[in-house]
Amino acid sequence: MNTKLVSFVLTILLSDFVNSATFENVTVLLTTQLGKLFLYGKPPIAAIFIPSSETLTDYINHQPLEVVTIRNQKIPKLVENSLSNLSNIVHLSIISSGVTELEPGTFKNVPKLDGLNLEGNLIKEIKNGVFTGLQVKFIYLNNNKISIIENHAFNNMTLTLISLNNNRISAWNTNWFLGSPVGSIYIAKNLLEEVPPHAFDFGLKFKRLNVPLTVWNVVLAQNRIKKVHKDAFKHVNGFGYLSLADNHLQELPPEVFHSVKNINTLDLTNNNLGHVSGVFDDININQLILLNNSLSCFPMEVFDISTISYVFVDGNPFTCVCVQFFD
Template sequence: MFLLYASIALIAPYSIGCKPSKSGVFDNVTVLIKGLDKTTTEDSILIEFDDSLSKYLNNKPSEIVIIRNQFIPKLETNSVADLTKVQNLTLAGNGIREIQQGTFQNLPNLKVLNLSRNSIEEVRIGIFTDLRMHDLYLDHNKISRIGYKAFSKLHLKNLFLRNNRISRWSKDWFADSSVLVLDMGYNLIEELPPNAFHLMSKPANNSMSIIFTGNQVKKLNSHVFSGVSTYDRIVLDGNSMDRLAPGVFDGVRRVNVLNLNNNSLSEVNADVLGTVQIDVLMLEDNKLRCLSTDIFRMEELDIDGNPISCFCVKTWLDWRDRHSNPSIYHITNLEEECI
């Protein structure tokens, strides 16, 4: 009897499930590919199970690769590597939760990487280091953690991190990186620290745009924007700011558009703006009762939706009578209401 049980015990592990199931990073995944040549047609490839894309793509016209709305929970090292022809790679809506370091190695011609609408929770250091692209889409994920220097040595024109769960900002994320447009809209950020962007390298003859629409920023502290001399756009609409600290624009020479719409600002004075040249100042839907004419140095000032007092309007009209080209300040409607 003992020998019979021993035989069963030895045989059972091999008799049950003796044919192992095959799986990989890409398990029954359909890949759409296109060439940039307009004469090439769209092709589709079914990968039954594999850990790498390159063997399926490098011998075909595959400058554009799309894998969308399938199931790929994890990208492993080299799974999306050595795609030497690919210029536009879309991996959107695939339920990706994790990306390992080394996933995107040797992509010399990549211009656009789209990882939007996945379930990514963390951006670790080394995932995107040294990539040179035009656009990186990480919007509509679940990102709440970004590792120290996670975007270091990243060379981009546009980085989209909208609609995630990022609650704090660290200037170390972008050390020695070049990003022209950084979109952090609709996250949970409450505060921007001093010198928030000074570690980001600035391409010659280009100005940076930073977008924090719809976060939870309550105030702007001193020296937040120091270290960058020229901004194309600073967009902070839809936050909870009730004041701007003195020196917030210290070190900044020019801002083309400063958007502070839809906050709770009750005053903006000339000392806060300092010597920075602002071309367009947007202050719609705040709590402003008045603005000193000392700040009237910009080309356009938008103040719709504020409870501006008629006394203040009269001050503006007196100022207008003494200066040229006053129509740019858009006070016609207020003037009519106060007559």
């Protein structure tokens, strides 16, 4: 074999071997939370270059700034301890950096970490042990390729908000959130086909005696949902904002909101609902949005047994006289 060719191949192999650190030629931006510290009218920013390291610790911990942003870098995999022992960091973002895999144990000893942003990467799976037990309040995983979330992926956290928009999730599992007080869940633009029974039972652990169980924001818009189980919202007493817009619903079970007494906004836009008789009985709804469905009639008697402030019904093929006053 040609000596130069052998040398070239060995150089490539050795280069790949040497360039195997988690953070290889990566630039990290550090700043502080808005409103805390300003320099010349702006929050201070420090750019740190990491030539090669398995962890951020040695480059970050001696800095006084507590917000880390890594954007548009090349970090294929986050391994055990690669984001551990960050004693001062409050917010951590690794955005659009080609991350395909998160190993269990990536985050350890991050006592002040409040939020994570891993948007715009190539993550396919959330394994148990990556986030389990992590004491953060919010996680953004939008715009990845997530299709698998293991059974206890977000258990025993202080998590209150999770955003999984624009992924490939096809089934909802209430066990994901056991032991975590999640009040805002965003799973729009995925592949969900059903809202299963007892979908929000994870919240029962945090329900106090004689205090209603409320879920603040749930967005399941732009999925493929054909069915909402009659017990999907059982034990939930209220929603702030619930969106099932842009799905494939043809009907809702009359019992589906039986335990739900209050909804500020319920959005059912762009479905195929042909009737809603009995669905909204004995409930308080501020805004009921039924735009662009297949309703030929709206049950006006619902106003005698429920408190519904506003109903939006444009784009339905009404044929009955009961809704002529909408014209």
